[in-house]
Amino acid sequence: MTSTRTSAKQPTRSVPAATPEDHLAYLLARVHHRLQQAMDRALRTVDITPTQFYALAHIAQTPGLSGAELARALLTTPQATATLIGRLTAAGLVERDRPGPGVSGAVSLTPAGRRRLRAATTVAVDAEAAALSSISRADQRRVTTVLQSLLEGLERAPD
Secondary structure, three states: OOOOOOOOOOOOOOOOOOOHHHOHHHHHHHHHHHHHHHHHHHHHOOOOOHHHHHHHHHHHHOOOEOHHHHHHHHOOOHHHHHHHHHHHHHOOOEEEOOOEOOEOOOEEEOHHHHHHHHHHHHHHHHHHHHHOOOOOHHHHHHHHHHHHHHHHHHHHOOO
């Protein structure tokens, strides 16, 4: 048995002409990538990676930080952070308190870690300033303010 379908002709929707650069998320990803490349090149001069630098900075900012808290701050997994802490410990840059069996200790900077963080901070600040030199300081402040507002809004939004 055959059936005949009658339906009204659907209007053709045109796809708006848009390039990836028209999307804020893509533009932010490209900017992040370029800034990360500049930071990586600069931090290599003091024998540290951007991830290690950010970890040391978070640990210095929040004494007694746990591995799980550091993972959240670095936007990564506890497993990846445990590996990172292991490497930083082996390099003599951090140490872990040992409160007892089965309990992970707080992470803190060693004197060598504080020295490396100071050196890396100087290099990172200079690298960021160079990377952002194409826009005025006023525009840098505006971009920072807008991005902070955007982030706050996204963090308040339900998942």
